[in-house]
Amino acid sequence: MLARNAEEITRRAGRPIRIVAVADKNVELAKQVTGGACRVTDDAFSVVADPEVDIVVELIGGYGVAKELVLKAIANGKHVVTANKALLATHGNEIFKAAQDKGVMVAFEAAVAGGIPIIKAVREGLTANRIEWIAGIINGTTNFILSEMRDKGLSFDTVLKEAQRLGYAEADPTFDIEGVDAAHKITILSALAFGIPMQFDKAHVEGNLQTGCSRYQIRRTTGLSHQAAGYHQAYRRRRRAARASDADSSKRLIANVEGAMNAVLVQGDAVGATLYYGKGAGAEPTASAVIADLVDVTRMHTSDPENRVPHLAFQPDAMADLKILPMDDVTTSYYLRLRVQDKPGVLADITRILADEQISIEAVIQKEPGEGEDQTDLIMLTHQTREKRIVAAIAKIEALGVVAGKVTKLRMEELGK
Amino acid sequence: MLARNAEEITRRAGRPIRIVAVADKNVELAKQVTGGACRVTDDAFSVVADPEVDIVVELIGGYGVAKELVLKAIANGKHVVTANKALLATHGNEIFKAAQDKGVMVAFEAAVAGGIPIIKAVREGLTANRIEWIAGIINGTTNFILSEMRDKGLSFDTVLKEAQRLGYAEADPTFDIEGVDAAHKITILSALAFGIPMQFDKAHVEGNLQTGCSRYQIRRTTGLSHQAAGYHQAYRRRRRAARASDADSSKRLIANVEGAMNAVLVQGDAVGATLYYGKGAGAEPTASAVIADLVDVTRMHTSDPENRVPHLAFQPDAMADLKILPMDDVTTSYYLRLRVQDKPGVLADITRILADEQISIEAVIQKEPGEGEDQTDLIMLTHQTREKRIVAAIAKIEALGVVAGKVTKLRMEELGK
Numbered sequence: 001m002l003a004r005n006a007e008e009i010t011r012r013a014g015r016p017i018r019i020v021a022v023a024d025k026n027v028e029l030a031k032q033v034t035g036g037a038c039r040v041t042d043d044a045f046s047v048v049a050d051p052e053v054d055i056v057v058e059l060i061g062g063y064g065v066a067k068e069l070v071l072k073a074i075a076n077g078k079h080v081v082t083a084n085k086a087l088l089a090t091h092g093n094e095i096f097k098a099a100q101d102k103g104v105m106v107a108f109e110a111a112v113a114g115g116i117p118i119i120k121a122v123r124e125g126l127t128a129n130r131i132e133w134i135a136g137i138i139n140g141t142t143n144f145i146l147s148e149m150r151d152k153g154l155s156f157d158t159v160l161k162e163a164q165r166l167g168y169a170e171a172d173p174t175f176d177i178e179g180v181d182a183a184h185k186i187t188i189l190s191a192l193a194f195g196i197p198m199q200f201d202k203a204h205v206e207g208n209l210q211t212g213c214s215r216y217q218i219r220r221t222t223g224l225s226h227q228a229a230g231y232h233q234a235y236r237r238r239r240r241a242a243r244a245s246d247a248d249s250s251k252r253l254i255a256n257v258e259g260a261m262n263a264v265l266v267q268g269d270a271v272g273a274t275l276y277y278g279k280g281a282g283a284e285p286t287a288s289a290v291i292a293d294l295v296d297v298t299r300m301h302t303s304d305p306e307n308r309v310p311h312l313a314f315q316p317d318a319m320a321d322l323k324i325l326p327m328d329d330v331t332t333s334y335y336l337r338l339r340v341q342d343k344p345g346v347l348a349d350i351t352r353i354l355a356d357e358q359i360s361i362e363a364v365i366q367k368e369p370g371e372g373e374d375q376t377d378l379i380m381l382t383h384q385t386r387e388k389r390i391v392a393a394i395a396k397i398e399a400l401g402v403v404a405g406k407v408t409k410l411r412m413e414e415l416g417k
Numbered sequence: 418m419l420a421r422n423a424e425e426i427t428r429r430a431g432r433p434i435r436i437v438a439v440a441d442k443n444v445e446l447a448k449q450v451t452g453g454a455c456r457v458t459d460d461a462f463s464v465v466a467d468p469e470v471d472i473v474v475e476l477i478g479g480y481g482v483a484k485e486l487v488l489k490a491i492a493n494g495k496h497v498v499t500a501n502k503a504l505l506a507t508h509g510n511e512i513f514k515a516a517q518d519k520g521v522m523v524a525f526e527a528a529v530a531g532g533i534p535i536i537k538a539v540r541e542g543l544t545a546n547r548i549e550w551i552a553g554i555i556n557g558t559t560n561f562i563l564s565e566m567r568d569k570g571l572s573f574d575t576v577l578k579e580a581q582r583l584g585y586a587e588a589d590p591t592f593d594i595e596g597v598d599a600a601h602k603i604t605i606l607s608a609l610a611f612g613i614p615m616q617f618d619k620a621h622v623e624g625n626l627q628t629g630c631s632r633y634q635i636r637r638t639t640g641l642s643h644q645a646a647g648y649h650q651a652y653r654r655r656r657r658a659a660r661a662s663d664a665d666s667s668k669r670l671i672a673n674v675e676g677a678m679n680a681v682l683v684q685g686d687a688v689g690a691t692l693y694y695g696k697g698a699g700a701e702p703t704a705s706a707v708i709a710d711l712v713d714v715t716r717m718h719t720s721d722p723e724n725r726v727p728h729l730a731f732q733p734d735a736m737a738d739l740k741i742l743p744m745d746d747v748t749t750s751y752y753l754r755l756r757v758q759d760k761p762g763v764l765a766d767i768t769r770i771l772a773d774e775q776i777s778i779e780a781v782i783q784k785e786p787g788e789g790e791d792q793t794d795l796i797m798l799t800h801q802t803r804e805k806r807i808v809a810a811i812a813k814i815e816a817l818g819v820v821a822g823k824v825t826k827l828r829m830e831e832l833g834k
Binding site for chain 2: 001008009010012013014109114115116117120121125126127128129130195253256269270271274275276278285289290291292295300301302303304306308309310315318
């Protein structure tokens with residue numbers, strides 16, 4: 001992309017951006033791709049030590065060698081551009097501190113939501129706002145899987161295989177499926193939005209794609225998929241009521257985010273709800289974000305470090321100690337689906353358990369069992385309650401002995417409330 | 418907002434932003450609002466000459482005194498933040514040249530799409546991309562009117578009055594209704610996206626709200642309202658085919674932009690389609706954008722002017738001379754609606770005229786006339802053709818003497834083609 005769009009990039013940046021060296025384990029492939037335009041090596045540490053190099057682009061991933069390389073690059077006085085959300089969510093505080101001390105920049109637009117310039121929007125575009133909440137569909141892999149399961153009526157396993165074939169899911173899809181990837185991203189967005197340090201250890205990580213629950217059901221009620229979403233609920237301490245019409249409109253939009261696309265919704269006290277939508281992954285969108293960072297860093301290269309945009313939007317000496325709400329204390333309404341035995345008293349037992357936990361019910365739908373079946377589906381919508389209570393109630397319901405398998409639980413977050 | 422969110426803004430900017438002086442014709446009101454916190458005057462020229470002032474915020478509008486004040490502020494070495502799209506679209510080249518020569522910044526996030534940080538996204542977030550096209554709903558007044566006409570079945574005049582009562586439309590709504598406001602905005606976006614100077618004189622300005630055509634019809638076919646949109650079609654010279662799935666998904670999103678909301682869709686060769694959505698107008702969203710600019714300018718205040726982000730995204734000595742396509746040469750398909758006499762031969766006459774202009778028809782719907790009526794509605798969808806041909810054909814059709822009133826013509830732009 002740097003070669004293909006060299007002319008446009010140079011016209012914007014005011015100078016060309018030149019690749020000095022590339023490090024790759026597969027030296028032959030890298031030589032082929034770069035066509036002799038730069039030094040190619042399998043020793044990444046030689047690149048971060050190269051006096052010719054001003055900016056190091058780290059696209060390895062993970063917390064191991066990537067962390068060592070990034071810290072070494074910073075120690076050598078080089079700016080860093082990275083797409084590594086896992087590294088930043090878990091070691092970001094250490095990395096930004098090192099960069100701050102050394103007067104270099106660490107840019108990471110590609111770490112969240114691929115090519116959508118969401119980091120820039122939150123960090124620089126909404127600086128006038130007290131940001132109230134941030135939500136979104138930030139894992140394209142699981143959104144693709146949910147879209148396909150619904151549209152084609154296929155099973156989770158079948159769609160996962162298809163996603164792997166298409167390159168939308170890794171060979172080991174754990175991070176995506178279990179919600180770890182989304183939690184990394186929401187950790188980064190929360191830091192930028194609320195002016196808090198990275199706190200991945202306090203993020204709630206959850207994936208429940210395997211329930212086979214189609215997203216359609218979640219959409220009808222809230223328009224927002226929290227499956228495999230990862231929670232970071234600092235915002236709950238500061239949110240205010242937004243106008244319902246805004247939230248309705250935003251819901252309609254986010255309900256139309258299909259396949260591998262991403263969308264992030266940010267509520268500011270001044271601007272109201274703003275939404276950012278685009279491709280969340282892939283080589284080209286990621287490169288788009290990486291190069292946008294390269295151009296930014298190139299421009300700010302000679303500027304006084306004190307006047308640069310702070311890494312996490314807020315000045316490092318002005319971080320807030322906003323408490324992150326434990327998942328147990330999160331309040332929302334719930335969608336529950338249970339496969340139950342079709343016999344008298346079952347519904348009474350279940351509603352008694354919910355009542356004991358002070359959970360009030362908004363609606364119940366009990367389907368007629370099929371011909372010759374002795375089981376049926378029971379769907380319940382609750383009013384607002386605490387996560388702790390619903391978890392306790394579900395444990396008791398599952399212990400009743402009349403429910404087949406696990407209770408499916410989906411949170412019905414109300415945007416803008 | 419500067420007072421209300423002073424703490425958050427200071428934590429981001431790294432220093433407080435202080436209002437030194439306010440100029441308003443209504444001095445008493447301004448004194449009341451500012452509560453003695455700063456100097457209040459009715460002489461705006463005294464503010465732009467004040468040695469205490471680093472940044473001038475121009476929120477007057479129009480091309481008259483606003484232009485004089487902005488140029489004077491620049492001449493006095495002050496940075497300028499403005500929300501004035503009319504001024505920039507028509508005199509931007511002169512203003513940016515003056516700022517460039519003087520080494521000051523002119524920031525204008527609030528000029529397009531209210532609180533949505535779309536200027537920043539296009540100027541800095543997508544620098545890696547060759548931008549192929551840009552489209553959107555950027556006039557909240559007309560979008561509100563269309564939404565209300567459709568949802569409530571009210572006439573244009575009734576809804577306009579309601580819009581004026583709610584403050585969504587000016588007492589003199591000409592600029593919004595006639596498409597001038599949208600054309601100002603698309604002129605600015607085109608300059609940023611394509612690296613061309615401001616060329617408002619070449620923008621196609623059109624408003625056709627009064628036809629009473631509900632947007633629903635446009636949406637069903639293309640998902641995009643071009644009513645009162647204002648055209649700037651430089652992009653047609655450089656667009657490429659985007660993947661249909663992206664375009665479909667974007668269409669669904671933009672079709673859900675209701676009321677006074679704005680949305681801008683940007684297609685880059687690397688990132689694909691990205692969409693930005695939020696409130697397009699109003700005091701708070703506008704202030705959100707103005708203050709984001711203030712924070713940016715405050716940060717870059719001491720930086721080397723050569724390394725700042727260029728006003729129009731591209732370096733001033735690297736502007737392209739991309740030709741803007743005259744409206745006559747724009748190619749698209751069309752939706753036509755005609756009120757015609759219900760008698761034999763009418764459809765044959767009309768299709769003959771279209772054939773003579775080499776316009777091929779995709780579909781025709783002719784409604785049964787109502788009981789006792791001798792007129793009926795004829796709806797036609799054409800294949801791709803040039804604007805020049807459709808305009809010529811419509812003139813001939815209207816001259817036939819069998820059409821009541823004017824032919825309603827809507828462009829059916831295909832996004833991503």
